[in-house]
Amino acid sequence: MIIKLFLGIVIIISSTMVGIAIANRYAMRPAQLRALQSGINILQTEILYFSSPLPEALHKVSKAISDDISIIFNRASKGLMEKKRYTINEVWTRAVEDSMDTTALTEEDKVILINFGLGLGNSDKESQVRHFQLIMEQIKKQEVKAEEIRKKNEKLYKSLGVLGGMAITVLIL
Amino acid sequence: MNIDLIFKIAAIGILVSVLNQVLMRAGREEMAMMTTLAGIVVVLMMVINLISNLFENVKTIFQLY
Numbered sequence: 001m002i003i004k005l006f007l008g009i010v011i012i013i014s015s016t017m018v019g020i021a022i023a024n025r026y027a028m029r030p031a032q033l034r035a036l037q038s039g040i041n042i043l044q045t046e047i048l049y050f051s052s053p054l055p056e057a058l059h060k061v062s063k064a065i066s067d068d069i070s071i072i073f074n075r076a077s078k079g080l081m082e083k084k085r086y087t088i089n090e091v092w093t094r095a096v097e098d099s100m101d102t103t104a105l106t107e108e109d110k111v112i113l114i115n116f117g118l119g120l121g122n123s124d125k126e127s128q129v130r131h132f133q134l135i136m137e138q139i140k141k142q143e144v145k146a147e148e149i150r151k152k153n154e155k156l157y158k159s160l161g162v163l164g165g166m167a168i169t170v171l172i173l
Numbered sequence: 174m175n176i177d178l179i180f181k182i183a184a185i186g187i188l189v190s191v192l193n194q195v196l197m198r199a200g201r202e203e204m205a206m207m208t209t210l211a212g213i214v215v216v217l218m219m220v221i222n223l224i225s226n227l228f229e230n231v232k233t234i235f236q237l238y
Contacts, residue, residue, distance in 0.1 A: 047233050156199040170184045171215065
């Protein structure tokens, strides 16, 4: 009897944690998109006013923003500093694709980010500004969308975890 | 025949109704429908033996072989 009780508690706790983990993924995405926006803002300042070269600028950005997103900038900056004759496009695309697993970003965000890399560092300052603005706008839209999705799903998955655990416990014990 | 089964079914009923409410509130009507159906099926699996027992008993009592 006591063993059954113990097992039931274990099942409920673990499924609750699964629910919270899934809910966290939805909570992470808007935060990471916001971090991405501030990162791109910093990069814009670096390029416009300090005129620092891209590897340095990317490195500075990666130090200024939160961990999950800074991986992308960090990888890109390292890729450029190694000087293996890759273009910024290739390095950026690779950095984004390698970092997809550790961030909460989706395919749509990935496409926007890769597009961002395509226009990076291949024109004069004015068209760079336009490019930055375009990308910022797109990311902002994604953030609004992500926020909506979060509102819809976060609570749902939390309570679904607890209730699912209870259901499993009742069924098998 | 033990009384536990009744409590088990009652617990499933409560859980399914709460799940239903949660899913409805989140705007997932079709998933709420599916959980309700799943609950019905699970409970049916539990009681189907008892129901068949009941029919057997009725048959024996009235000698309908």
